[in-house]
Structure formats: C-alpha cells, structure tokens
Amino acid sequence: MKDGEAGVAPVQVRGPVLTVRRIDAYYALTMVAPPIATRFRPGQFIAVAVGGPETSMLLRRAFFVHDVRPDHGGTVEFVFTARGPGTRWLAARRGRDLLDAAGPLGRPFPVPRDPVSCLLIGVDYGSTPLFPLADRLRSRGCQVDFLLGGSSVDRVFGALRARRAGRSATITTTDGSLGVRGVVTDMLSQVIHEARTDAIYASAPMPVLREVTMLASRYEIPVQACVEETMACGTGTCMTCVLPVVGADGITRIVRSCTAGPVFRGDAVRWDDVGTIPFDALGAPGWKPPGQPQEAAPGGPPRRAAGERGHAR
Amino acid sequence: MPVDLRTRLGHVELPAPVLAASGCAGTGRELAQFIDIARIGAIITKSIMIEPRAGNPTPRVAETPSGMLSSVGMQGPGIDAFLQRDLPWLLSRGARAVVSIAGSSAAEYAELAARLSDAAGVTAIEINLSCQNAGSRGQVFAHHPDAAARVVDAVRRSTRYDIPVFAKLSPDVTDITSVARSCVAAGSDGLSMVSAVRGMVIDTETMRPSLAGITGELSGPAIRPVAVRCIWQVRQVLRDVPIIGMGGVRSGRDALELILAGASMIAVGTAVFHDPSACARVQRELEDELAQRGVERVADVIGLAHHPARPAASPLRRQA
Numbered sequence: 001m002k003d004g005e006a007g008v009a010p011v012q013v014r015g016p017v018l019t020v021r022r023i024d025a026y027y028a029l030t031m032v033a034p035p036i037a038t039r040f041r042p043g044q045f046i047a048v049a050v051g052g053p054e055t056s057m058l059l060r061r062a063f064f065v066h067d068v069r070p071d072h073g074g075t076v077e078f079v080f081t082a083r084g085p086g087t088r089w090l091a092a093r094r095g096r097d098l099l100d101a102a103g104p105l106g107r108p109f110p111v112p113r114d115p116v117s118c119l120l121i122g123v124d125y126g127s128t129p130l131f132p133l134a135d136r137l138r139s140r141g142c143q144v145d146f147l148l149g150g151s152s153v154d155r156v157f158g159a160l161r162a163r164r165a166g167r168s169a170t171i172t173t174t175d176g177s178l179g180v181r182g183v184v185t186d187m188l189s190q191v192i193h194e195a196r197t198d199a200i201y202a203s204a205p206m207p208v209l210r211e212v213t214m215l216a217s218r219y220e221i222p223v224q225a226c227v228e229e230t231m232a233c234g235t236g237t238c239m240t241c242v243l244p245v246v247g248a249d250g251i252t253r254i255v256r257s258c259t260a261g262p263v264f265r266g267d268a269v270r271w272d273d274v275g276t277i278p279f280d281a282l283g284a285p286g287w288k289p290p291g292q293p294q295e296a297a298p299g300g301p302p303r304r305a306a307g308e309r310g311h312a313r
Numbered sequence: 314m315p316v317d318l319r320t321r322l323g324h325v326e327l328p329a330p331v332l333a334a335s336g337c338a339g340t341g342r343e344l345a346q347f348i349d350i351a352r353i354g355a356i357i358t359k360s361i362m363i364e365p366r367a368g369n370p371t372p373r374v375a376e377t378p379s380g381m382l383s384s385v386g387m388q389g390p391g392i393d394a395f396l397q398r399d400l401p402w403l404l405s406r407g408a409r410a411v412v413s414i415a416g417s418s419a420a421e422y423a424e425l426a427a428r429l430s431d432a433a434g435v436t437a438i439e440i441n442l443s444c445q446n447a448g449s450r451g452q453v454f455a456h457h458p459d460a461a462a463r464v465v466d467a468v469r470r471s472t473r474y475d476i477p478v479f480a481k482l483s484p485d486v487t488d489i490t491s492v493a494r495s496c497v498a499a500g501s502d503g504l505s506m507v508s509a510v511r512g513m514v515i516d517t518e519t520m521r522p523s524l525a526g527i528t529g530e531l532s533g534p535a536i537r538p539v540a541v542r543c544i545w546q547v548r549q550v551l552r553d554v555p556i557i558g559m560g561g562v563r564s565g566r567d568a569l570e571l572i573l574a575g576a577s578m579i580a581v582g583t584a585v586f587h588d589p590s591a592c593a594r595v596q597r598e599l600e601d602e603l604a605q606r607g608v609e610r611v612a613d614v615i616g617l618a619h620h621p622a623r624p625a626a627s628p629l630r631r632q633a
Contacts, residue, residue: 056379056534058376058379058380058533058583059381059586060586100588232381233587235343235589236342236343237338237339237344237586237589238374238383239359239368239373239385240372240373240385242368242371242388254388259343275372277368283364283365283366283368283389284367
C-alpha cells in the first residue's frame with residue numbers, strides 16, 4: 001500500500017478467533033480477518049462487537065491493532081485488559097468462536113519520507129500500535145528508539161519486543177519494578193538527547209500526550225499522538241469520541257477521534273481543553289462566523305465549557 | 314417469491330420501508346463504507362441547524378442494558394455546509410435524503426425548511442421537536458401540543474408543497490396522542506415516532522453523573538416497547554396518518570413489530586452503532602420475516618395488530 005493514500009475503506013468481518021493469550025496484566029486476542037489485515041496500516045484500530053448476536057452490550061469496543069500476520073489469509077491481533085463485562089467476554093473467547101470486527105478504522109501514523117531518528121513512546125498497553133509502526137519505520141531506514149512506561153513490570157506492554165525491535169529501549173515504572181523508577185516524561189529529555197530524536201510517536205493517556213507534546217515543542221520535535229477516547233461505534237456515526245483540534249486555518253473544531261484520528265499532530269490538539277468545548281471552537285455557544293462580533297452565549301455558558309479552564313490564546 | 318417492500322412516505326414512494334434513523338447515520342458517508350445506501354429506503358440525516366454547532370463536552374455516552382445513554386448536544390455543520398457538501402453527496406450516491414431539522418424557535422425551523430425547499434432532491438423533512446424552545450424557558454417543543462403545532466405550522470408553510478413533513482414525537486409526554494393530533498392538525502403529513510427517552514446514569518466509581526451533559530437520551534432495544542406503545546396509541550386515533558416507526562429496532566422481527574403496531578416505515582437507529590450494516594440487514598430480515606408468513610406486500614401488514622384476532626390460521630394468505 002502506498003503512503004498518503006486517502007484512507008482505504010474499512011470492512012466488517014465475521015471471523016474466527018485463533019487464540020486468546022494472557023500477556024502479563026493483559027490479554028492478546030488473535031482473529032482471522034484477511035480483509036482487515038491486508039488493509040491495515042499502523043495506528044489504525046478495529047471496533048469489535050462483544051457479547052454475541054443477542055447481546056445487551058450495544059457499544060463496540062475499539063482496540064488498536066497490535067499485529068497483523070499473513071497466516072490463514074491474514075490475522076489481526078489486539079491487546080486489552082479485562083476490566084468490564086465486554087472485555088471479560090472477549091477474554092473468555094476460545095479458538096473458532098466467531099467475532100464481528102469492523103476495520104481498519106481511523107487515520108494511521110504518517111511516516112517520514114527520509115530515514116530519520118524516531119522515538120516511540122507508549123504507556124501501558126497504549127504501546128500496542130507502536131510495534132507495527134516500528135517495523136514500518138525500520139523498513140524505511142529510520143532509527144527507532146522506544147520509551148515505554150507503566151505502573152509496574154506487568155503493566156509495561158512489549159518491553160522485550162521493544163528491546164529487540166529498537167536501537168534502544170528505555171523503560172520506566174512508577175514502582176521501580178522494571179527499568180527506571182518514574183514516568184516516561186521523566187526520561188524524555190534524556191532519551192531525546194541520546195537518540196538525537198527527529199520525530200516522536202506517542203500512544204498514551206491524554207495527560208502524558210499533553211506533556212510529551214509540551215516537552216517536544218521545546219526541542220521543536222514534531223509529535224504524532226495517538227489518542228484513546230471513549231467510543232460507541234468506532235465508525236464515525238455516534239459523535240461521542242470528540243476532542244478539540246486546531247485546523248490548518250487556525251480554527252478549533254470539535255472532531256471525532258475515530259475519523260480525524262486516532263493519530264493527531266500533537267501541537268494541533270488542545271490538550272488542556274480535552275473534555276470541554278472551548279469558547280472559541282467552531283459552533284461553541286455564542287460562536288459567530290469570523291467577521292461578526294462575538295456575543296455572550298444565551299443562557300450563560302454551559303457546564304465545563306466556555307473558558308472555564310481559561311485557555312489563553 | 315420476493316416480497317413487495319415498496320412503501321409510501323406521504324405521496325413519495327420509497328423502494329423499501331427501512332430507513333436509517335436521524336443521528337445514527339452521520340452524513341451517510343460513514344454508513345456507505347459498509348452498506349449500499351441507495352438500497353435502503355432513505356437516510357434520515359443528523360438534525361441540521363442554522364449555524365454550525367460544537368455540541369456538548371465529553372463524556373457523551375454511557376452504555377446501559379440493551380441501550381445507550383447519549384448526550385451529543387446537536388453537534389453539526391450548519392445548513393450552509395450541509396447544502397454545499399453533505400446533501401449533494403447523498404444524492405450523488407443515489408440515496409434518498411429525509412432531512413431532519415432542529416432549532417430553538419419556530420422561525421428557525423421555518424428558515425431551515427425554506428432553505429431545504431430551495432435545494433433540489435430533498436425527499437422529506439423530519440422536524441426534530443426534542444429541542445429546547447428559547448422563547449419558553451427552554452421547554453421542549455415535543456412536550457407541549459401547542460408549541461409543537463406552532464413549529465409544524467411554520468415549517469409546513471415554508472416548505473415546498475411537494476415535500477412531505479414529518480414531526481418527530483417524544484415519548485416523554487403524558488399523552489402522546491394529543492401532541493400527535495395537534496401536529497397533524499397543524500399540517501404534519503406524517504409522524505416519526507419515537508425520539509429517544511430522557512434518562513440518566515450515575516458512575517458509582519466517581520459518584521458523579523456519567524455524562525458531561527448530566528442527563529441524556531436513552532435509545533436502543535431497551536426502549537422498543539415504548540415505541541411500540543406510542544405507535545399503537547397514535548394509530549388508534551389517527552388511522553390514516555403515515556408513521557415512521559423508530560426506537561430499538563435491531564432485527565427484521567423488531568421492524569415487523571413496529572409495522573404491525575402501525576408504522577408504514579421503520580428507521581434503524583442505535584443498532585447501527587452496534588452493527589454498521591444493520592440497516593441493510595434489517596431490511597433483508599424483514600423481507601424474510603414477511604415471506605415466511607406468506608405476506609406479499611409490506612403494505613398489507615401495516616397496523617395489522619389492531620385488527621381483531623381471527624380464528625383462521627392466516628388472514629393474509631391470498632387465494633392463489
């Protein structure tokens with residue numbers, strides 16, 4: 001597949017489960033889904049229906065694709081924690097059970113044209129989309145360094161694979177059970193210096209992505225941030241996974257992370273305003289088309305919106 | 314033998330009685346990745362307002378038993394972008410567009426209707442009455458027969474004569490038939506029933522409401538019996554008014570249930586989030602359900618549940 005190809009259409013697949021494996025604190029499920037595997041590009045995700053055809057759980061669960069392999073015509077693997085009824089159901093799947101998955105969804109990681117030095121940052125199982133990305137970057141001659149973190153050794157996903165796949169792999173844990181005691185952002189400056197990083201790819205909780213973007217901007221290093229927002233469908237219809245993103249025209253829009261993302265330019269996301277509708281976002285209460293005078297929102301500002309967090313611009 | 318699925322939406326004939334419900338089909342582009350949107354009856358668009366709108370803060374969704382609670386807050390591009398970008402795209406794909414409109418005053422609804430009447434290719438207009446009336450301390454139009462009627466009247470007057478207008482009713486009222494009657498008296502050519510039910514979920518971990526919007530709209534199979542009841546009640550008093558039934562339809566069997574209650578067409582909503590090909594699947598399943606029962610035309614079973622039970626095994630099977 002060519003780069004810059006404007007999104008290959010996703011497909012809905014009912015495919016058999018191949019394996020469900022326990023990996024430390026996580027589960028990895030592999031299913032046969034040839035059309036997804038062939039279309040997939042790193043950073044994309046799949047939306048999986050849980051609970052079977054008569055399920056009372058209507059929302060699809062979105063997972064980053066961790067691995068695609070050519071066996072059985074094409075398999076897809078994703079990683080999750082069994083923390084709710086839906087993911088517990090997934091963890092209880094066995095070989096040959098059928099699974100309904102839609103994908104590949106979302107905007108993949110853009111990859112640099114030149115062989116540059118890339119730093120891949122992942123926290124917990126947020127690191128899963130970084131491994132197919134690392135393969136792709138290396139195939140293009142890029143240097144790949146990893147910076148992975150988690151609360152403890154069993155929460156850092158893919159430390160071994162990162163050591164094998166990367167030129168270097170720095171691990172942090174908050175309890176010090178593996179690597180350096182601390183969080184990934186503690187080590188970021190050091191790793192950037194040592195690896196002479198040109199570009200950063202990060203997949204982590206929002207506060208980490210925010211801090212990575214902030215630190216990277218000091219070194220003028222571009223960040224591609226992969227976000228994880230609550231989704232109901234994953235396919236772009238439900239409008240629930242939104243966050244404020246500044247466009248090339250300087251206008252903030254409330255965009256869907258499933259279709260405009262999950263990968264965003266770090267400096268385009270208004271991290272401080274995630275979860276809110278910033279007062280200057282297109283269509284915010286009181287918003288007027290450019291050129292017309294702004295006026296106060298009728299009925300006062302809504303909850304958690306309109307400058308409550310005082311975003312200075 | 315194939316079942317005749319043609320149905321009438323006002324005076325417009327649709328090739329099939331299964332529509333995509335408002336707010337669940339996006340602009341149509343998202344669905345078109347998974348199904349042929351020209352094959353289903355029509356796409357009811359996400360409600361269009363005059364200005365672009367950012368909607369509510371997140372979290373906007375919570376899963377509930379056989380349903381979901383959502384509070385998107387009418388996020389949308391505004392009528393200009395819709396007419397420029399979304400409507401032409403739908404028509405270029407051969408889809409029929411029922412355009413849902415929303416506003417905060419009768420005048421806004423009327424302006425939207427006028428703009429849509431000037432555009433070519435609008436199959437019908439659905440009036441989303443579950444909006445707050447700015448002139449009446451934020452009360453919801455659909456909750457008051459008079460307020461609903463004023464909007465319907467304004468829309469009907471500014472809509473081209475050959476575009477049918479459907480008022481969408483809320484089940485959160487004491488007597489849905491009185492709202493239905495006043496909408497029809499004000500010129501509504503048909504009714505859409507039902508919009509989502511107001512609900513609330515509290516996260517017991519954070520001990521706070523799950524949604525940023527505090528309350529939300531409950532939809533999905535959980536509310537299907539409510540939809541069946543509302544359609545039944547309105548059909549009892551307004552026999553000849555076409556109804557687009559929606560509320561928790563997930564299978565062909567569910568679609569048939571709403572049709573038996575009195576709906577001429579049904580729309581698939583929340584099920585689309587669970588299964589992006591739900592509209593096409595429900596349509597296929599409905600055809601199978603009808604064929605299994607020996608029904609030749611879907612029009613023959615509309616409101617059939619209102620007929621007294623007959624001793625004969627099948628009142629429908631025609632003489633061969």
